[in-house]
Amino acid sequence: MLNEGRPKRRRFAGAELRALRHRLALGQAAMARRLGLSVSYLSQIESDDRPVTAAVAAALTRAFPLDWQPVVEGASARAEAFHAALADPLFSELPPMSSRLAEQQPGLADRFVALHAAWRAAEAQRQIADEAIASGVEGAGRLPWEEVRDWFHDAGNYVGPLDEAAEALAEGIGGPHVSTEALIGALAQGGVTVANSEDDGPLRHFDPATGQLLLNAGQPAATRRFLLAHQLVSLRFAAMIADVTNDAMLSEEARRLLGIGLANYAAGALLMPYAAYATSAREVRHDIDRLRQRFGVSFEQACHRLSTLQKPGARGLPFFFCRVDMAGNITKRHSATRLQFARFGGACPLWIVHEAVAIPDRILVQLAETPDGVRYLSMAKGLVKPSGSYERMARRYAVALGCEATHASAFVYADGLDLGGAATPIGISCRLCPREDCDQRAFPPADRPIAIDPDVRDVVPYRVL
Incomplete structure (x- = not known):
C-alpha cells in the first residue's frame, strides 16, 4: 500500500x-x-x-x-x-464502528442520523400519548399554560432575537452586570417611576396611565431586580414580543401567557447576558451560588438561565431544569438532554428533588440512571420565597438542575461522586416506568400486566410481569 x-x-x-x-x-x-x-x-x-x-x-x-x-x-x-447518534444506549450492543465510516459512506451516515432523530421524535410523541392515556386525560385539550410550556420546549428554550436584543440592551446600560440603579434609570428614561407597595400587595403593578411601577417591598433584592428588568423589556421589546406571539399557533389565552413568558425570558437574558453568563458558567464549572452572586440573581434564576443557553454555534452544557412544588407537581421544566419529564402527574419519587423540597437551603446531589441505561447527575435545592407578611404563607418548592454523567468534569456538583458506582434507578413516571422491582411504585406500568397473590404481601401489593 x-x-x-x-x-x-x-x-x-x-x-x-x-x-x-x-x-x-x-x-x-x-x-x-x-x-x-x-x-x-x-x-x-x-x-x-x-x-x-x-x-x-x-x-x-x-x-x-x-x-x-x-x-x-x-x-x-x-x-x-x-x-453522537451511536452513543445512544439503544446501540450499546453493537460492535465498535470505525471513525472513518461516516467519511467512507456519507449517504449512509446521513440516513442513519436522520432515522435516529426521527425515531427519538416518534418515541417522544408515543410517550406523550401513552402517558395521557394512562393518566386518563386522552382526548382532553391542552390548557393555555401547557400550550406555552410546549411552545418553549419546541423552541429549544432559546429565543434568539429576544436574547440578542436583551444582551445589547444590557451593554447599553452598563452591563454585563446590570445594577438596580441602571434598571431604574433606564425605566426613568421611558417615563416610568418606581415606588414600593404594601407588603401584602401584588409583586409588581404597573399603571400605564401614570407610568408608575409599584414593587412589593417584602420581596428579596434579586426578585425586585427581576421585576424591574421584566418591566423594562416589556416596554422596550413590546413590538418584538407581539410579533412572536402573533405568529405562534396558540389559543388566545395562551398567546397572552406567552407574552408574559417572553418578557420573563428577556428579563433573564438582560440580567444574565448570554456571552458573559456562558463564559462565567464554564469558568466556575456551573457553580450556581457563585453565578448568582456574580450576576445578582436568585438561585432559581441562575439555574433557569443555564437551561436557555442553546444558541446555535455557542451552546452551553446540555442541562435539564425543573421546579417542583410541595405536592410534587412540576411547575417549570425543560430538558436539553435525553431525559424528558412527565407531562401528567408527578416525577419519579426516587429523584432527589422531592427530598430537597422538605430540606430548604441545602444542596443535594445524586447519580441516577434511567431505564434506557443513561446516567445523570442531579443537583437539587429546596427554596422558600417569603411573602412579606405573617398572614400570607411563604412559597416552598425545589429546583433541580442536571446533565448526563459524561459531562461530569464540567459540573462542580459531580465532585466526590463515584460515577462508576451504584446509581439510583429512576424513571419518567410510575405509569411509564418498566422497572419490575421498585418499592416506591405509586401505580403499575400502563403497558404491563400485574400478578396479585393473596397469600403474599410485599411492599408493593402486586408483581409486574
Missing part, C-alpha cells in the same frame, strides 16, 4: 488551545493543572513547539467536553453527528 510505513502526521493546535484558554479566562498554570501537565509543556504546545499527542487530546476532551473540539484528521460535522 502507498501509505504503508509512512509515519503518522503530527498534529499541532497551539492557536486553538491558546484561544480556548483565553475564552475560559484561565492562566497557563490553571490550564496546566486541569490537564495534568507542566506549565512549560503547555507553553510548548501553545507555541507549536510540541504536537497535541493522543494523551493530551484525551485530557482536553475530559477537562473541557463542551469547549474543546478535538483536532482529528478528517473530522466533520457529519462524523460528530454520526457518533
Whole structure:
C-alpha cells in the first residue's frame, strides 16, 4: 500500500488551545493543572513547539467536553453527528464502528442520523400519548399554560432575537452586570417611576396611565431586580414580543401567557447576558451560588438561565431544569438532554428533588440512571420565597438542575461522586416506568400486566410481569 510505513502526521493546535484558554479566562498554570501537565509543556504546545499527542487530546476532551473540539484528521460535522447518534444506549450492543465510516459512506451516515432523530421524535410523541392515556386525560385539550410550556420546549428554550436584543440592551446600560440603579434609570428614561407597595400587595403593578411601577417591598433584592428588568423589556421589546406571539399557533389565552413568558425570558437574558453568563458558567464549572452572586440573581434564576443557553454555534452544557412544588407537581421544566419529564402527574419519587423540597437551603446531589441505561447527575435545592407578611404563607418548592454523567468534569456538583458506582434507578413516571422491582411504585406500568397473590404481601401489593 502507498501509505504503508509512512509515519503518522503530527498534529499541532497551539492557536486553538491558546484561544480556548483565553475564552475560559484561565492562566497557563490553571490550564496546566486541569490537564495534568507542566506549565512549560503547555507553553510548548501553545507555541507549536510540541504536537497535541493522543494523551493530551484525551485530557482536553475530559477537562473541557463542551469547549474543546478535538483536532482529528478528517473530522466533520457529519462524523460528530454520526457518533453522537451511536452513543445512544439503544446501540450499546453493537460492535465498535470505525471513525472513518461516516467519511467512507456519507449517504449512509446521513440516513442513519436522520432515522435516529426521527425515531427519538416518534418515541417522544408515543410517550406523550401513552402517558395521557394512562393518566386518563386522552382526548382532553391542552390548557393555555401547557400550550406555552410546549411552545418553549419546541423552541429549544432559546429565543434568539429576544436574547440578542436583551444582551445589547444590557451593554447599553452598563452591563454585563446590570445594577438596580441602571434598571431604574433606564425605566426613568421611558417615563416610568418606581415606588414600593404594601407588603401584602401584588409583586409588581404597573399603571400605564401614570407610568408608575409599584414593587412589593417584602420581596428579596434579586426578585425586585427581576421585576424591574421584566418591566423594562416589556416596554422596550413590546413590538418584538407581539410579533412572536402573533405568529405562534396558540389559543388566545395562551398567546397572552406567552407574552408574559417572553418578557420573563428577556428579563433573564438582560440580567444574565448570554456571552458573559456562558463564559462565567464554564469558568466556575456551573457553580450556581457563585453565578448568582456574580450576576445578582436568585438561585432559581441562575439555574433557569443555564437551561436557555442553546444558541446555535455557542451552546452551553446540555442541562435539564425543573421546579417542583410541595405536592410534587412540576411547575417549570425543560430538558436539553435525553431525559424528558412527565407531562401528567408527578416525577419519579426516587429523584432527589422531592427530598430537597422538605430540606430548604441545602444542596443535594445524586447519580441516577434511567431505564434506557443513561446516567445523570442531579443537583437539587429546596427554596422558600417569603411573602412579606405573617398572614400570607411563604412559597416552598425545589429546583433541580442536571446533565448526563459524561459531562461530569464540567459540573462542580459531580465532585466526590463515584460515577462508576451504584446509581439510583429512576424513571419518567410510575405509569411509564418498566422497572419490575421498585418499592416506591405509586401505580403499575400502563403497558404491563400485574400478578396479585393473596397469600403474599410485599411492599408493593402486586408483581409486574
